[in-house]
Amino acid sequence: MAVTSAPPRLSVIVPTLGWSRWLTECLDALHQQSDHNLEILLVSQGDGRHQSRKHRAEELADVVLQLDENKGFATANNRGLTACRGEYIATVNDDAIVDPDWSDALLSALDSDPDLAAVQGINLMLDDPSRIDGAGLAWNHHWQAVQIGHGKPVTTLSSTPTEIFGVSATAAIYRRSALEKVSGRRLEAFDPRLFAYYEDVDLACRLKAAGYRALRVPAARARHAGSVSGRKLAGGSATLIYRNRLLVLAKLLGRSIWPRSPRILTRDIVDLWQAAARRDRAAVAGILAGLAGALRQAPYFAHFGPPTIPLAELSRFRVDR
Numbered sequence: 001m002a003v004t005s006a007p008p009r010l011s012v013i014v015p016t017l018g019w020s021r022w023l024t025e026c027l028d029a030l031h032q033q034s035d036h037n038l039e040i041l042l043v044s045q046g047d048g049r050h051q052s053r054k055h056r057a058e059e060l061a062d063v064v065l066q067l068d069e070n071k072g073f074a075t076a077n078n079r080g081l082t083a084c085r086g087e088y089i090a091t092v093n094d095d096a097i098v099d100p101d102w103s104d105a106l107l108s109a110l111d112s113d114p115d116l117a118a119v120q121g122i123n124l125m126l127d128d129p130s131r132i133d134g135a136g137l138a139w140n141h142h143w144q145a146v147q148i149g150h151g152k153p154v155t156t157l158s159s160t161p162t163e164i165f166g167v168s169a170t171a172a173i174y175r176r177s178a179l180e181k182v183s184g185r186r187l188e189a190f191d192p193r194l195f196a197y198y199e200d201v202d203l204a205c206r207l208k209a210a211g212y213r214a215l216r217v218p219a220a221r222a223r224h225a226g227s228v229s230g231r232k233l234a235g236g237s238a239t240l241i242y243r244n245r246l247l248v249l250a251k252l253l254g255r256s257i258w259p260r261s262p263r264i265l266t267r268d269i270v271d272l273w274q275a276a277a278r279r280d281r282a283a284v285a286g287i288l289a290g291l292a293g294a295l296r297q298a299p300y301f302a303h304f305g306p307p308t309i310p311l312a313e314l315s316r317f318r319v320d321r
Contacts, residue, residue: 010038010103010173011086015076016057016094017046022126022225023094027060030092034104041065041084043076072195077169081179081187089176089187091169091200095225096123098171105220106173109161117178117212118204120167121220122154123147130154133224136164136216137204138319142267143249143260145201146319148216162216165317166204171222175212182206193297197237198244205252209308238286239293242268246294250302256311257302 012030016023030040042061046069058064065079077091088107092098106119123133132154134147147168149157167174169190176187182203183189190199204214249257249264257264268291275283307314 007085007087008037008039009086010035010088010090010107011041011080011084012038012090012092012103013041013043013077013080013084014061014092014094015043015045015073015080017070018044018057020094020225022097023057024060025097026092026094027057029097029100031060032100033098034101035107038103039063039084039086041080043067043080045070045076072192072199073169074190074194074196074199075192077190077199078188078192081189084187087176088173089179090173091171092222093170093224095126096171096222097126097224098222099220102171102220102222103173105217109215109217110173110175113213113215115211115213116175116215117207117210118167118172118174118214119217119220120164120170120172120214121217121222122149122157123168123170123222123224124154126223126225129223132157133226134168134170135218136162136214137166137168137201138164138317139314140319141263143264144245144267145198145248148319157218159218161218164214164216165314166201166208166214169200169203170224172200178207178210178212182210193300194244194247195240197240198248202244202248202251205248205308208313238283239289242271242287242290243293243297244290246291247297247301250294250298252309253307254303254305256307 014026027040039062041063042057043065045067063083065083088110102121109119110116120136122135125131125133130153132149132152135149135157137145138148140146179187179189189203191202194202272287275287
C-alpha cells in the first residue's frame with residue numbers, strides 16, 4: 001500500500017513493543033479494510049527482541065517510526081499523531097484485529113455528525129468472540145473508568161448506535177479537527193505523563209469538555225486479545241492504573257473531588273485489602289506504589305475550579321459495575 005502525495009482519508013496508528021504475537025494479523029486486517037484510502041503508521045518501541053516479528057510488521061506499514069525505548073502508549077500514539085496525514089485518525093492496539101468493514105462503519109458515523117469527536121465499535125474477546133471486551137468508556141459509582149459490557153454476552157448490547165462517554169484507544173477513530181482543538185496542531189493529544197492506562201480516559205474528558213460527543217457503532221467489530229504489554233511492565237499495570245485514575249480525577253473534578261474522595265478511596269482500600277487477603281504481593285505493592293505516585297504528582301494535575309464537565313452530564317454515563 002504505497003503512500004501517495006494526496007492526504008489519506010484515514011491514518012491508523014499501531015504502537016508496538018514487538019511482543020504481541022498478533023501484530024502481523026493486526027496489520028493484515030487493516031489492509032483488508034473496505035475503505036482503502038488509509039495509511040498505516042507503525043510506532044515501534046523498545047529493544048531488539050523479536051526482530052523477525054518486527055521486520056514482517058514493518059513490511060506491512062506505510063510509515064515506520066522508531067523509539068529507542070519504551071516511552072509508553074501515550075507518547076507512542078503522540079509520535080504517530082504528529083506524523084500522520086489523515087482527516088481521521090485511528091488508534092489500534094497491536095493485539096486487536098478489526099473486521100473488514102470496521103473503518104467503513106465508523107467513518108460513516110463520523111461523516112454524518114460533525115459533533116462527533118470519536119467513535120468505536122464493539123471490541124470482542126479474541127478467545128471468546130461471543131463476549132464483550134469493551135464497548136466504550138463509562139464511570140462506575142466509585143469513579144473508576146470502566147469498559148462498558150466487559151465480560152458480558154454481546155447479545156446484551158443494543159444494535160443501535162449509542163452515545164458513550166468516550167472511546168477506548170484499543171480500536172477507535174478520532175476526528176483530526178477535534179484533536180487539534182484540545183491539543184493544538186502538533187496533535188500531542190495523549191498526556192505523556194500518564195505513560196499508559198487512563199490516557200484515553202483523560203482525552204475523552206477533554207473532548208467532552210470541549211463540547212464534542214462520542215458514539216458506539218455496533219456494526220463495527222474488532223477482536224482484542226488483552227493487555228499483552230501491560231502484563232510485561234515492571235511491577236505490572238496496577239501502579240499505573242491506580243496512580244493515573246486519581247490524577248485524571250483530580251484534573252476532571254477540581255474542587256469537587258474532595259466531597260467524593262471517601263467513595264473514590266474506599267474502592268482502592270477494598271482492592272488493597274482483597275489483594276492482601278489472597279497474598280498477592282505484586283498487587284499490594286502495585287496499588288501502594290500507585291497511590292503514592294498519585295500523591296506526589298497530584299499538584300501538577302489538580303485545580304481548584306469546578307469540574308471541567310458538569311456533574312449532571314457525567315452522571316449520564318454511569319454504569320452499575
